[in-house]
Amino acid sequence: MARLLPLFPLNLVVFPHEKLNLHIFEPRYRQLVRDCLEQGITFGIPPFLGNTLGELGTEMRLLSVEQTYTSGEMDIRTQAVRVFRINKFFREAPGKLYAAGQVEDVAQDDEPDPLLRDIISQQVRQLYEALGLRKLLLELSPDYRIFDVAHHVGFSPEQEYQLLATTSEQERQEMLREHLDTILPVVLETERLKERVRLNGHFKNLQPPSF
CATH class of the missing domain: 2.30.130.40 (LON domain-like)
Known part of the structure; x- marks a missing residue:
């Protein structure tokens, strides 16, 4: 109405x-x-x-x-x-x-796909831990919805608007899973690179190979 x-x-x-x-x-x-x-x-x-x-x-x-x-x-x-x-x-x-x-x-269908939720939960955990967002991870409710994490997964404003326009929770789950499939490997590799940079120049206690 x-x-x-x-x-x-x-x-x-x-x-x-x-x-x-x-x-x-x-x-x-x-x-x-x-x-x-x-x-x-x-x-x-x-x-x-x-x-x-x-x-x-x-x-x-x-x-x-x-x-x-x-x-x-x-x-x-x-x-x-x-x-x-x-x-x-x-x-x-x-x-x-x-x-x-x-x-x-705008009517919403808020019923999630349990299997997708498990997959996304693991991906979100990996992302938050890699980015040092442990506090957000601890505050995340077990029955969270995609809207609850959407500001903290690297969406652009245009992607967030597309998410807002999606009326099905399962479709929102698919959108987030595809997004995380794309950015998670990049974030994890970036964090590994930063760690290597931090270690560069430090004294290293390395065991030489035995011949």
Whole structure:
């Protein structure tokens, strides 16, 4: 069902359930935050990539205003709720400074493929350990979804948008597995090269061969 949703375009992709902290300084978005506080409304973040506003976006809920400055600027905490599609874009919502869109929710199939999840979990573990991201690895829930790791596997913003546009968890799993198949060997080889560079010039205790 179509509805009017305030919009806050940004040059990033936000995934469902993601928490996002923002510094608000433009008057139109300060007005938007005030409306969220006073009316309990949500707003949407459609990605603005390559000078183009995406037709898909992510609906956000305001969690808190952490700080308000004397200038009127604000630090806020938000959390992503769901994916939507923009049917019609308005540069200004009725009587407001900020943009809005006639939007509809995008249904999701969140059922994963258990076998693919096991394969991807091993690949993600290898990647995170190679990159020294052990903290992220420890924080990863056993029943994680692809959206939960998508910002930490080397996707470009355009690839992240493609992932956002994919409505099936199993298709998202396939996308991530193919991506990891491509980048993981490169990352592992790069780390091995860095290790060899670090060892170069050190005194080595090597056993010569016996003839």
